[in-house]
Amino acid sequence: MRADAKHFRPNRRNFLALGAATAAAPMLGACDGGGSPSLESLTFWDMVWGTGAPYTEVAETIAAEYDPGDLHPVQYQSIPWANWYQTFTSAVASGTGPAVSTGASFQPFFFLEQGTVAPADGAIDLLEADGKADFLPGILDAMNTDQGYAGIPWGLDLRVFWYRESILQDAGLEPPTTWPELLEVGKQLREIDVVGLGLAAGSDTTDAQKTIVSLMISNGGGLFNENAEPDVTSEANIETLEFVLELVREGIIDPRSVSYNSDNLDSDWGSGRVGMGFHQTGLDRVLSGEAAEDVRVASPLVSPNGLTGSLYYINAIMLYTDTPDTASGEQFAAWYAAQTDKFWTDGVMIDLPVTERVAALPEITENPNVVKSIEEWQPVGKTIAAQSPQAFGALNSVDGGRAMASFVQRVVQGESEALPLLETLQADIEELMG
Amino acid sequence: MTMTVRTTNATRRALTFTALAAPALVLMAVVNAYPVFYAAVQSVHQGNLIQQGPFVGLENYGTVLTDPDFWNAARFTAIFTVAGVLGSWVVGYALGLVFRRYFVGRAALKVLLLLPWIVPVVVTTMSWNWLVATSSSPLPVLFEAVGLEDVLFLADPTLAAVIVCLFKIWISFPFMFVMMSAALEGIDPTVYEAATLDGAGRWTVLTAITLPLTARSVYISWVLMSMFTINDFPTIFLLTGGGPVDATTTLVVLAYDRVFQAFQPGTGVAIAFVMTAALIAISLALFRSIRRVH
Numbered sequence: 001m002r003a004d005a006k007h008f009r010p011n012r013r014n015f016l017a018l019g020a021a022t023a024a025a026p027m028l029g030a031c032d033g034g035g036s037p038s039l040e041s042l043t044f045w046d047m048v049w050g051t052g053a054p055y056t057e058v059a060e061t062i063a064a065e066y067d068p069g070d071l072h073p074v075q076y077q078s079i080p081w082a083n084w085y086q087t088f089t090s091a092v093a094s095g096t097g098p099a100v101s102t103g104a105s106f107q108p109f110f111f112l113e114q115g116t117v118a119p120a121d122g123a124i125d126l127l128e129a130d131g132k133a134d135f136l137p138g139i140l141d142a143m144n145t146d147q148g149y150a151g152i153p154w155g156l157d158l159r160v161f162w163y164r165e166s167i168l169q170d171a172g173l174e175p176p177t178t179w180p181e182l183l184e185v186g187k188q189l190r191e192i193d194v195v196g197l198g199l200a201a202g203s204d205t206t207d208a209q210k211t212i213v214s215l216m217i218s219n220g221g222g223l224f225n226e227n228a229e230p231d232v233t234s235e236a237n238i239e240t241l242e243f244v245l246e247l248v249r250e251g252i253i254d255p256r257s258v259s260y261n262s263d264n265l266d267s268d269w270g271s272g273r274v275g276m277g278f279h280q281t282g283l284d285r286v287l288s289g290e291a292a293e294d295v296r297v298a299s300p301l302v303s304p305n306g307l308t309g310s311l312y313y314i315n316a317i318m319l320y321t322d323t324p325d326t327a328s329g330e331q332f333a334a335w336y337a338a339q340t341d342k343f344w345t346d347g348v349m350i351d352l353p354v355t356e357r358v359a360a361l362p363e364i365t366e367n368p369n370v371v372k373s374i375e376e377w378q379p380v381g382k383t384i385a386a387q388s389p390q391a392f393g394a395l396n397s398v399d400g401g402r403a404m405a406s407f408v409q410r411v412v413q414g415e416s417e418a419l420p421l422l423e424t425l426q427a428d429i430e431e432l433m434g
Numbered sequence: 435m436t437m438t439v440r441t442t443n444a445t446r447r448a449l450t451f452t453a454l455a456a457p458a459l460v461l462m463a464v465v466n467a468y469p470v471f472y473a474a475v476q477s478v479h480q481g482n483l484i485q486q487g488p489f490v491g492l493e494n495y496g497t498v499l500t501d502p503d504f505w506n507a508a509r510f511t512a513i514f515t516v517a518g519v520l521g522s523w524v525v526g527y528a529l530g531l532v533f534r535r536y537f538v539g540r541a542a543l544k545v546l547l548l549l550p551w552i553v554p555v556v557v558t559t560m561s562w563n564w565l566v567a568t569s570s571s572p573l574p575v576l577f578e579a580v581g582l583e584d585v586l587f588l589a590d591p592t593l594a595a596v597i598v599c600l601f602k603i604w605i606s607f608p609f610m611f612v613m614m615s616a617a618l619e620g621i622d623p624t625v626y627e628a629a630t631l632d633g634a635g636r637w638t639v640l641t642a643i644t645l646p647l648t649a650r651s652v653y654i655s656w657v658l659m660s661m662f663t664i665n666d667f668p669t670i671f672l673l674t675g676g677g678p679v680d681a682t683t684t685l686v687v688l689a690y691d692r693v694f695q696a697f698q699p700g701t702g703v704a705i706a707f708v709m710t711a712a713l714i715a716i717s718l719a720l721f722r723s724i725r726r727v728h
Contacts, residue, residue: 083694085483085694085697086483086694089482089483089484090483092484093483093484110697111484114482114484114485116484201677201678202588202674202675202677202678203674203675203676203677203678204671204672204675254569255584255586255589256567256568256569256586256588256589257589258586258588258589258677258678258679259567259586259587259588259589259594259674259677259678260567260568261563261567264563264567264568267568267570268568268570271570273568273569273570396697397695397696397697397698400695401691401695401696402676402680402691402695402696403696405675405677406677406679406680409677409678409679410679412589413589413678413679415679432696
């Protein structure tokens with residue numbers, strides 16, 4: 001014992017040697033060429049969609065049921081939306097990113113242009129071979145780029161026009177079917193202190209941006225031309241913005257909404273302060289109690305150009321170039337996309353499905369608001385790239401950026417005429433796109 | 435001989451200490467210096483967060499300094515900082531003076547007054563949003579009741595700026611209160627007794643004794659609060675997001691926007707560096723004042 005104590009007596013030299021050994025151990029370990037005999041797991045990053053925690057629970061269960069066969073297994077990881085861009089870019093830049101992920105609507109287009117995401121054509125071929133590529137009209141086309149499909153669509157955030165049925169009935173009004181009717185019904189609602197076009201234009205929400213772009217698309221306009229160049233000052237957009245400014249002047253749009261966040265807007269929908277407005281398809285799931293039962297989806301409003309339309313965002317599954325095995329990623333992505341039906345059967349998804357088979361499920365057909373959204377609004381919907389036939393990476397910074405936020409806030413404040421406002425937005429988008 | 439042995443021992447000891455401290459020093463250098471160096475590199479490139487992009491020299495700084503958005507944000511940052519620092523200091527100092535005297539419930543009230551500082555800013559911004567944002571919020575309802583209709587607290591650019599500054603004062607005054615209370619405690623009571631005997635009034639005591647004797651603490655608290663306020667991101671971002679129409683955008687919010695919303699890290703980081711330079715200049719000026727007081 002005594003001898004042992006002498007042998008291990010701590011001194012400066014021993015201490016330094018021990019420190020060096022401790023530091024060297026992990027490095028030596030890393031040099032070990034042995035490795036595990038099993039295949040390396042692919043990482044699948046999934047954002048927190050739909051109902052939040054219940055959604056994630058279902059998603060994790062689905063991923064756990066995946067049988068890779070001879071290919072690489074998959075490890076599920078839930079990723080919060082907060083700072084999603086930083087999370088993905090820093091991970092990708094440091095080589096620690098996922099092999100497969102869900103993400104923001106234009107993320108796959110941006111990452112595809114950067115060479116970080118690979119075309120999903122192989123996975124879509126697998127879906128087609130499995131008879132599961134029964135996408136709703138235009139959905140798959142919207143994912144197409146010159147390099148191939150940017151991702152596999154699996155969910156749809158669609159803007160539709162809602163109204164509070166009881167409020168309109170009590171006022172003896174019918175839901176509007178055209179823009180002039182929207183103006184007239186809005187004036188009648190203003191008389192009873194109800195907002196005719198509810199929106200939230202605060203800097204931390206894209207709600208008002210989506211409403212105005214929906215109206216632009218509905219009138220045959222949009223932020224871009226067919227060559228994907230900014231085309232904000234088109235005749236169709238000027239006409240749209242003049243209409244919106246008239247709604248502002250008539251008090252049909254609440255001036256307070258310039259600072260509203262989405263919670264403020266939903267609160268006004270719930271309290272009956274808002275009677276009509278564009279919102280995502282799941283408004284009846286967002287609201288509670290009487291209001292949830294009272295909101296109805298109207299038919300698409302016919303614009304002065306005789307057109308209808310709206311804005312949608314496609315949620316996609318994307319495959320990354322930095323992957324242990326491309327074939328394994330494609331197999332998992334195709335398999336997972338086919339399993340996403342469960343999100344709607346389990347009621348954990350607020351967005352719309354993107355396939356005919358899910359649209360035909362009783363969970364969908366039992367809700368008249370969802371049926372109307374799919375039958376009437378989805379076919380006339382376009383992405384924020386409209387009128388460009390293809391989405392592109394720069395939309396990542398246009399959508400939800402400061403340029404759009406300032407634009408809609410100026411509109412809601414009614415501080416200028418249509419053309420100067422659109423010219424400013426045009427210049428801002430051109431600057432963003434470099 | 436003894437001298438040589440002592441020198442050898444001293445050298446060995448120094449080497450040992452250096453070796454022992456080296457991991458921590460390297461870690462600190464990596465943690466602190468590397469991000470700054472990396473950011474500096476980004477500010478002279480035109481890329482995104484994935485790819486560095488081409489070298490553009492000082493072009494990003496030129497872009498920033500000729501951007502009206504930058505000067506608009508700089509102007510509001512100055513207003514926000516002056517209002518936040520002076521407003522919270524006035525309230526904190528006044529409370530410090532009041533709380534020097536004993537009264538029933540003083541300790542409990544002191545704790546209550548610290549709440550705005552203790553409660554997470556996410557919670558306090560939500561409560562202020564609830565208080566003023568919609569037409570059915572308590573404050574608009576109250577204003578309407580007294581005949582002031584359609585007061586757009588967060589929707590009007592001027593009022594939104596006022597609300598943001600008031601909010602900053604509200605969450606910051608407890609810090610000043612604590613700092614100033616400590617400074618006031620440090621004043622020798624006999625100084626006041628002597629002043630009273632000499633017939634000095636309350637105003638004279640405040641301006642000729644209390645303020646000069648606490649000046650050092652005041653300047654230090656101003657330096658600290660200036661740094662907190664200029665770098666304050668959550669207050670603005672959570673309450674107004676920098677709106678309406680950029681009326682409450684500060685430099686730190688603008689830098690965030692450029693990096694993470696416009697995906698232009700070069701200009702965003704350039705804004706941050708310009709901001710840092712301004713902050714260092716302000717701190718130096720205030721520290722010079724502290725030295726003069728000392």
